[in-house]
Amino acid sequence: MSEPSPVRLGSTSTEPSTAYMHQLDEEREAALRTQSHPGSDPTGAPEALRSRLEEEVDKAGPELVDLMIDLAEHPEVAFEEHRSAAAIVRILEGHGIEAQLGVHGLDTAIRAEIRGEGAGSADAPTVAVLSEYDALPGIGHGCGHNVIAVMGLGAFLGLAELAKKDPSAMPGTVVYLGTPAEEGHTGKEHMARQGAFDGLDAAVMAHGYPGYDLADQVWLGRRTLTVEFHGHTAHASAQPFMGRNALDAASLMYQGIGLMRQQTPPSDRIHAVIREGGERASVVPDHAKLDLYVRSQRPETLKDLSRRVEDVAHGAALMAGVGVTVTWDHHPPSLPVRTNDALTGRWVEAQRRRGRDPLPLGVVSTTLAASTDFGNVSYRLPGMHPLIRIAPADVALHTREFAAESTSPAARSAATDGAYGLAATLLDVLHDPALAAAVAEEFAQAGGAIDVPSFFD
């Protein structure tokens, strides 16, 4: 049995330990040695068609890279992507494709369609490929949406050229959707509520990533809330007893969230800042404000977490004897991504044909999770959102360094590889009814579509 330790008077180092980062590195390296994606069994599209598709996509390559660079050089933030959207529309029109700019409720959203043989008949699928093109304020394309834009556009152009030459090569309808305002504004949910995804059988997109090609990754659902506490001011020295302290409630809420974390699933996240915590120390503050995010890996767990965080706010108000206002969702909630493995398997097969080998879920730690508004699409219809390497492993997303990598040689390769992967996945669905059925069946088994706008009510 150890002796009581001597009383220690403080710690000189406040630097976070890197031990856990090293553990993640080791675990990833070990997994890289033993794990690979199982790929996909269905036949998909005929091989000859795939080859023709690949040619068409590669042909568009230079045009895609030019656009990728152009967008990188002229970043535009959410809802202000006018120049970016116009550039895309111009290219579509250059290929003889009619495009709508300003659709589904957003000025900078784009929609175009190509219809092959049998399009519109009951058993001809309608599928969509998505492009994002908004940048981060002050950072530029630090999330690589310029690469996303051209992967989606390239896939669509490849399929369009294929169909132009032979409508039977594309038995169904392919929709191109330019989806603005992914960063913090949930643009896709706005579009969804205006019918953007109605009638679709699948929607696909791909996203850049540092270091690895990933067939899949966890994306957490996310909601924002602002909590304001309303008390009464008082002279903090002369008669504090006549005050009701809004900051007391804010600090109690902050503490309550800390304690609650023990009793939340490991994939839940709650993060909070105190935006307003009093003006002058001599006055009992009558107003305090927190901004919070809540995140979780499933819509159901996010709903539960939302309810609990709201209880924390109300409980803190009751404890401090103050009023409270909880304002949810300054922008619509992001749902987590429900990956359709049947689709993802086809992406993996297509990537392998391009010399890439996307890793299965879990090789790169799923704890390093962020959020995307594609989640809201993926709970409405089958979707996939694979990641493709465009930067070294040590360049973090949402940094200026990543923005610089968004036109790197790696990004240029990814542009056509990714475009081909998306196009080939859709071509497989269009040609292989068994695959299309498996895609739909998997989605249904996972619970089917949920009514996103009313889900958190």
Added chain:
Amino acid sequence: MSEPSPVRLGSTSTEPSTAYMHQLDEEREAALRTQSHPGSDPTGAPEALRSRLEEEVDKAGPELVDLMIDLAEHPEVAFEEHRSAAAIVRILEGHGIEAQLGVHGLDTAIRAEIRGEGAGSADAPTVAVLSEYDALPGIGHGCGHNVIAVMGLGAFLGLAELAKKDPSAMPGTVVYLGTPAEEGHTGKEHMARQGAFDGLDAAVMAHGYPGYDLADQVWLGRRTLTVEFHGHTAHASAQPFMGRNALDAASLMYQGIGLMRQQTPPSDRIHAVIREGGERASVVPDHAKLDLYVRSQRPETLKDLSRRVEDVAHGAALMAGVGVTVTWDHHPPSLPVRTNDALTGRWVEAQRRRGRDPLPLGVVSTTLAASTDFGNVSYRLPGMHPLIRIAPADVALHTREFAAESTSPAARSAATDGAYGLAATLLDVLHDPALAAAVAEEFAQAGGAIDVPSFFD
């Protein structure tokens, strides 16, 4: 402007500073130099009568001191004062006074009455003098109730002997009440609910004190509560997310009370301990329990404080997602003491005749406040609860040292001085209708009687 201080790594001393105690000492010494009690203007009883009364009380002196020592040597705790009560009854009977043992709902309560000329008529007052005689567990008469007992008894015997010789000397009724279980059990409230104080015009008692004679002191109202939180256990390592942590709520409540103290009047007190805070660290605790006291200087402020503390409990439960049970008043609440200054003025005048000079309120800091069940009497009818010196200033109440002082020479002087003071005060009320009216008027002006049993509902 000062420079940022270097980061300091801990403090070696955890000893509380005595600076504030020194301040209180200095403030008291300064006040002693300038302040004295204004005394009392009314005539009171004729001086000749007072002298006869004084003789009777002094005659009882040796008997009182013997009883005081006997009680000190045989301390009995709340509700178990059988020997003590019997000893008092024996003395009363020795004086030819019939006494009831076991009245007003308590086995160890005593009631006796003496009726002088005109007793029972509309304008003949009925007044009471009280004795306490319970001791502290493990400490004995550390609150000096043995002295209280003989001051009350001596006052009654003095008046009784006076009336025996000349009924016109005591124009009214004097009731003697032996009131058990003051310490933590609110014995007087039990008795009050069984009619002990019905029909009385005033009730008086005196209490021993270290260092000083005080005409008045603050006594805070006090309630107790137990708060229990009810959650769900879970394996704290494997699936803490399936737990609801009752200790989270307990700690949040504790923190909430800490913050709330800023917004309570300076005379409020809330003190809390966590009696149950989990059994094993490896299990999320489903049960936690706090014991709390709330105290305040007025019934209304105590009611407000009670409501707020209950809100804190409910808010903490809501924050932690657990259930809560709040159990108030294991024993009936103690009200604060509402001192009747008209009565107290007569006590001061009587004490001055004995060579004492009770200090007015505030000379000895009112922050050093405790509670007494005489408070519940004082909100039903006019009352006084002065303090008389029986020990040196540095001997704290509720200690073994104070118990030892409860038979000191100072305590012996206090026994007869106090008995005379109580008796003279009542004699003044019986003889001076203007005084009796002033006593009643003051009580009415302060809000009159309150319905104690239902007050906190």
Added chain:
Amino acid sequence: MSEPSPVRLGSTSTEPSTAYMHQLDEEREAALRTQSHPGSDPTGAPEALRSRLEEEVDKAGPELVDLMIDLAEHPEVAFEEHRSAAAIVRILEGHGIEAQLGVHGLDTAIRAEIRGEGAGSADAPTVAVLSEYDALPGIGHGCGHNVIAVMGLGAFLGLAELAKKDPSAMPGTVVYLGTPAEEGHTGKEHMARQGAFDGLDAAVMAHGYPGYDLADQVWLGRRTLTVEFHGHTAHASAQPFMGRNALDAASLMYQGIGLMRQQTPPSDRIHAVIREGGERASVVPDHAKLDLYVRSQRPETLKDLSRRVEDVAHGAALMAGVGVTVTWDHHPPSLPVRTNDALTGRWVEAQRRRGRDPLPLGVVSTTLAASTDFGNVSYRLPGMHPLIRIAPADVALHTREFAAESTSPAARSAATDGAYGLAATLLDVLHDPALAAAVAEEFAQAGGAIDVPSFFD
């Protein structure tokens, strides 16, 4: 865009109870009925001289009232009182008195002196009267410094005119000090460090008050501190474990202060706001900042409280694994006021001659305590700081309503009554060596002068 969720209220009532305010009202009314100031025994100045002084002060009355109104109409905040100071200097010069503007280190400080018979000799006292004239930002003269200014100036002018006609009527030296920047900037401490109070035997001033004339009131010592916590940012969702959360430390410090309040004397005050608590919820904040005040009734208890609050800051940093910077005293600390009762007694006697009856300490609750930089004077030499009624009882200090009252008829009466009171007090000291000795002896007994600049080191 989704709508904010409907608001749910935490508690049905969040309005502070007025029960304690009613208690204070009742206690004050009761004290008003029984308590009065003991006044003062020494002879003071000869009555004939007092009468001549009174005439001189009254003669200056219209001039004082004009200045009082002028200052009210042109309020200037701390360190910017150029117009106000110039107006005072102009009046002094109008009376043939040479005045220095910009002395003792402050541009808007004023010094003037008048020397009577024997001035400078060992037993001829040197005494000072003070004027404040800074206003509150956005509120104007909500603390009535315009009234303070003219009371001090009027006292000086009265004594000056007396001396001018008969140097033997003022046997010693009277110094006039215009003291800027009382509000939050501790102007007098700046001046003291530049010798303003060197060689003085006493310093007096008076302050306006709502509802009552008070011979004395508690003024708490006050220090300010800013605590900054320094952590490490991290993506709050992807890798929060690489962050060190500065807001955690800030909230813990806030909680720790809440708990500490139970274990501080009732006259201590700590109040805090969180000025910076993170920018964006998605980032673990690396910086957080609190502004705090600590107050206490004695320099020693304030020093102890300072040490404890600093321990709280350091402990919170250690708990959160972050660095901490504690910055004390953006402006020099304010000490509490150590009232010289020998001086105050003379003020009371003088006020009674004007038909006023200043209340002794404690009639108006001492819990309603604020701070003043006159405290720093009062621990260097004997001083007094009585309060004089200039507004109704329900008009709080530091409000626009009080500013409006600062030129009311009550303020106009106070201007000359107060000027006379200050002048008469000083005249008594100059003429009565026993009084002067008592003033000095009381100051020495209370501990004598303390070295203010180094006191908190």
Added chain:
Amino acid sequence: MSEPSPVRLGSTSTEPSTAYMHQLDEEREAALRTQSHPGSDPTGAPEALRSRLEEEVDKAGPELVDLMIDLAEHPEVAFEEHRSAAAIVRILEGHGIEAQLGVHGLDTAIRAEIRGEGAGSADAPTVAVLSEYDALPGIGHGCGHNVIAVMGLGAFLGLAELAKKDPSAMPGTVVYLGTPAEEGHTGKEHMARQGAFDGLDAAVMAHGYPGYDLADQVWLGRRTLTVEFHGHTAHASAQPFMGRNALDAASLMYQGIGLMRQQTPPSDRIHAVIREGGERASVVPDHAKLDLYVRSQRPETLKDLSRRVEDVAHGAALMAGVGVTVTWDHHPPSLPVRTNDALTGRWVEAQRRRGRDPLPLGVVSTTLAASTDFGNVSYRLPGMHPLIRIAPADVALHTREFAAESTSPAARSAATDGAYGLAATLLDVLHDPALAAAVAEEFAQAGGAIDVPSFFD
């Protein structure tokens, strides 16, 4: 006596949501469909030998099952496994094997050895198989150590019988270690410090599990600590300012841990209970005590977490102005398990020959993690600790229900399957130098042996 007030519930629903448990179920089911263990490439022992080994193990089957049932019926807790250990020794002796009872510092520890051809030579491996046999207080074999005991014993008997008939079939040394007191007492660490694992090349054991066969699972390192805070008592109403509140520190520490959880890796665990939080509400508590566990997935991260939690304790003490004692490791720390994949691969191959298919790490959520003292072995030498199904999936470890399952038909199959798996793994190591080298190399690559007793100093 007043009635307790009616109960108001904090929240309408306090029942934990099962949404995350459903998510884990779905994720596991999805993983079961696609993932399987990669198995192992090396040759291992010749197939003929494996078959003979299997026969020997199966022959011992009835004896093993009898012992398994006997232990279940006579559970003995940590350090008191006298009957259990004697039963094992009796069986060993029945097979003609000499066994030491009471070795490596523990009365109920067992050691036996069998030496085959070449044993002791430089290239002949020495390997060990372990048995646990302690039960849980009040629950019996709720962790299935009776099954563990016979799997280890059966493996040893199988190898011993093989060697007895043909020493060349077992080219090296096999050690049997009976390791008491796994539950909460870290028995293996006590033995290790007395040389139990010195000179070994590998050590293996297997553990029962509900629902699944797992090749591997996460086992967290675990330390215990007790934190005691030492303050000063005071009367909580009369002079709380003279107290230093130990419960303040305890509650602050609890709050600090809550907040710290955000900044710890997802595989860290801290859990705490407040064991002592004051006796009487009327007294400021001078003593408070917390019991805590800290857990982490790597020794380095556990060391970092330990340091941080100790900082929290010291910081809380500093905040509350109290002293602190931190007592670590009432029993030696448990390290996490460092699984040797080269060994585990052989186990998987052997299990597949028995018709089982152990799942790779991650199929069953790694968040459902507990601790084992085998961790301390696994950081000294290569080891494996696979799990074998002995109960349905919905029967939790450490329950009476699991104890009941510890003699189920599933447990009986596991007894011989597990015994064979352990024996076959060791046989492979003894016969295949390349495998032995790979085992050693993997261990070295992972950092090699650490000095466990001094690791946390």
